Amino acid sequence: MSVISEVLRSAKAVISGMKTTISQIPKEKWTVQYPDVPVTVQPRYRGQHLLHVDEMGKEKCVACYLCAAACPSDCIYIEAEDDPRPYEDRIGRDERYAKVYNIDYGRCIFCGYCVEACPKDAITHGYNFELSVYNRADLLKTKDDLLITKQKQSDKYRVALSSEDVDSEFKEV
């Protein structure tokens, strides 16, 4: 095969390749301009945890340690305390609550086992995913960061509607 025909064939290959590439330009963009545009997360997305409260604002967690037992990376630390006061004065919904509830996000792998384990639906995954910090100690999140009443939700995500076309419609959280 002569050099000239080789060059010609390569040029043809480049041109046909470029044609495909250029034909993509007017098409719909798939890239999301994060962080200017929020990313879409699916409803089951496993982000930073939320500790839930009941309708009266009482914490649902009863400090049963099941989440800590289920956790593969041993990153949940709980201290339980009994709270025999009447319901109105209590911190928790039941007579026992977690005085300390820490999750070490330096270790957490967002596997969802704690959520699966919790018999009281007290802990779920939220959608916050921007967890980087400048100081490693800040990765230890306490109840002040985790409680649903206190955790600040980022505006950098939108949750997709599960039953609709998840790539285009959103539900605001």
Add this chain to the structure above:
Amino acid sequence: MMDESLDSQMTISMGPQHPSTHGVLRLELVLDGEVVVKAKPDIGYLHTGMEKLFEYKKYQQGIVITDRMDYLNPLGNNLAYVMAAEKLLQIEIPPRAQIIRVLMCELQRIASHMVWLGTHALDIGAMSPFFFCFRQREKILNLIEAASGGRMTPSYFRIGGLMMDLPAGFERRVKQFLEDFPAAMDQFETLVSGNTIWQSRTKEIGYISKEDAIDWGLTGPCLRGSGVELDLRRHNPYTGYETYDFEIPVENDGDVWARFRVRMRELYESAKIVRQALERLKPGPTKADAPKVVLPDRDDMRKHMDSLIHHFLIVAEGFNVPEGEVYMPIEASKGELGVYMKSNGGPKPERVHFRGPSFVNLSALPDMSEGELIADVVAIIGSLDIVLGEIDR
């Protein structure tokens, strides 16, 4: 003469930070001019002690570790691990869970091959296929995220079934993906396969004969590229693969191009299997009837005392797996992924060992690359489709 040729030899270190070694692989190359005289892979930069870690985790906790081995094919790893445990426990998986497992694994195979194609093309110098491949992969990752909540670490399969049933509207989205996929494949065929430059960079390079491929223990597309028809989905079927209609692509040339063609053809076959799995999907349970092993449904757990007790016991103490040892091989996207699991009757495995396809396939690299040009080494590495997370473990 002898001295002269020795003088002209040079040893260079390719990696561990070289982008085309697909992770932290270091290659020690002895070069004579541009020709590779000797190649020696040096691994271990990503060693994380996973196999030891399994011994300290309950059976169900081990699943999350498997995600992190071959991080391009986490569902395949999940499957191999849970099936090994299920074999020891001897539990039956309901049909719907089986079908969903096949469906998700084949989607994952497509996603894994998309990364392979994109990075392989990028290594050889084609930039745009990378973006087109990652767009397709993104669609699959969104599907996996919708089902499991994790994108690269799904842990979707559990011992005895699935973590959860598929979300509403999932089937429609998979159908949508399947409709768009052939057009994407056409694009790859014109961009990559039909390209003369691509063909001259891949044909007759990195040759390995049928006998050598068998001797080195190659599996998956690397073996089928050398003309051996071996696919565990057909020859040692699991999760009902024997009932699906698909072909096993085989090419006889044994070079980079042959391995490339095998994977390209596999993509069509995987799409075919996904389509069949979708058709078979009927409502039904997704968890096995084994109350001592499988977590009860959440509603059940709230209402019934015995379910709650089982829930507590499984989470807090795990379940005891009968004494014994098993080897469970599956056809992962890169080849035979085998799990050897030994139980001493307790809630934690005594030993878990993985036969990683990337690790074994990499061992054939010196054989393939000696005598080739240094520029072709990246093509050969790309054609092996290795993932360092699995090689080092």
